[in-house]
Amino acid sequence: MTGRVWAVVGATGTGKSELSLDLADALRARGNPAEIVNADAMQLYRGMDIGTAKLPVGERRGIPHHLLDVRDVTDEAAVAWYQPLARAAIEAIHARGGDAILVGGSGLYVSSVIFDFRFPPRDPTVRARLEAELDERGAGALLARLTEQDPATAARIDPRNGRRIIRALEVLEQGGATHGAALPERPEPWHPALRIVGLGAPRDVLVERLDRRVERMWRDGMLDEVATLRERGIEDGATAPRAIGYAQALAQLRGEKTESDAIAETQALTRRYARRQVSWFKRYPDIEWLESGSADAGMLLH
Secondary structure: OOOOEEEEEEOOOOOHHHHHHHHHHHHHHOOOOOEEEEOOHHHHEOOOOHHHOOOOHHHOOOOOEEOOOOEOOOOOOOHHHHHHHHHHHHHHHHHOOOOEEEEOOOHHHHHHHHEOOOOOOOOHHHHHHHHHHHHHHOHHHHHHHHHHHOHHHHHHOOOOOHHHHHHHHHHHHOOOOOOOOOOOOOOOEOOOOEEEEEEEOOHHHHHHHHHHHHHHHHHOOHHHHHHHHHHOOHHHOOOHHHOOOHHHHHHHHOOOOOHHHHHHHHHHHHHHHHHHHHHHHHOOOOOEEEEOOOOOHHHHOO
16 A cells, blocks of 8 residues: 655744654654654755755654755756655655655645655746846846736735745746645645645744744854855855845855844745745645644544
């Protein structure tokens, strides 16, 4: 019998990693060799640990984890690249007789795995032209064009995310409809045995937790981590240097921000990102919501 796919989702800071470990332990206690698959886009990167709250190897309880530390910071992390790798990891876990637990808060990455999510083709020539235009005219000009052609998609895209704007325009130029970084209206499950568990927390509790977490990141050596990543070329990457916290730490290292400003901006962006995550996952059909901090993995098995 084929294994189950569990998806443990929710906003950053809600305890997804802990719940996924508890769930894996509970399954393994029943003879099910469950394994975990990462669905956090920034945890794909080697060396991006403190700022992504990546679980250290020694705290993984001996449970196999997949798709952590698989990209260099100079590489682009694209969801179309990630999807087949994540699905292959899940199928391999099932072949070993276990359930796969997909855990993370990157909504598009999660959706690409658990739902029937197809990606439009790429056109390197069109992309190169749009990238040159981005360098010359800036993201605002491209976003204005996207707003004219596909206002719904433009409204969902971060106006500073030139890469996402380019992708949407690239698809439109090929005569397709953009997936628009959006969940399909009626998503069909990719796997027949899918169970989605969402972790939530009251807004005020989550805000306080996230603010303290950012402060702890700096205390735990965020600046040293980013200084090391600079030596590995993070500033030449397409995705990694824009990650929340990393962009601010880089600005601090360049003398463009004070530490207090870098921390405050990271806190504000983290809170905004958490709101977007909550909005994204609330649209999932058949999601089971649990309260962060009181979620009991054992209850999920009854």
